[in-house]
Amino acid sequence: MAPDRILLGVFGRPHGVRGLVRVQSFTADPAGIAAYGPVSDEAGTRTFLLRVVQRGELPVVAVEGVADRDAAAKLTGTRLYVVRNRLPAPEEDEFYHADLIGLAVEDASGRRIGTVATVNDHGAGAFLEIDTGTQPLLLPFTREAVPVVDLARRRVVIVPPAEVVVPPSADAPEGAAA
Structure with a gap:
């Protein structure tokens, strides 16, 4: 059974002095990270409402309640999750x-x-x-x-490429060829 929360991105370093933060987004459109409503940290104890202020490969976001560079810096590395049912179903041959x-x-x-x-x-x-x-x-x-x-x-x-060596499985009986 798939988990009920999906990793959408990770806060990066602060951008400027007014509390803006770069975010590494794992959504198809990087700026789409703000489209799913509030996101939460890995433990699910803190929520963040994001607003994209600069689009790009690493969008810059305003985080509700974060008003200065020091507060933004404390978010660096925080993984951002959303409840799975807020995401669209993957297309055929696409997977979360x-x-x-x-x-x-x-x-x-x-x-x-x-x-x-x-x-x-x-x-x-x-x-x-x-x-x-x-x-x-x-x-x-x-x-x-x-x-x-x-x-x-x-x-x-x-079907590993020829240059990839598949180690013997721990499931294999001892002495069996892998």
């Missing part, structure tokens, strides 16, 4: 990262490799971090490397 975390990972023959631990995207494209029980496996999240995402059966099927 939260939907992928925890899915079983299998190779094309059906051998279990591990579990999706997280989905990362640092600008060069998304990749899956797979917990194999031994060492983590990093795999590009492309149609070639991950041809099957089956949310109903809670699994993904991977």
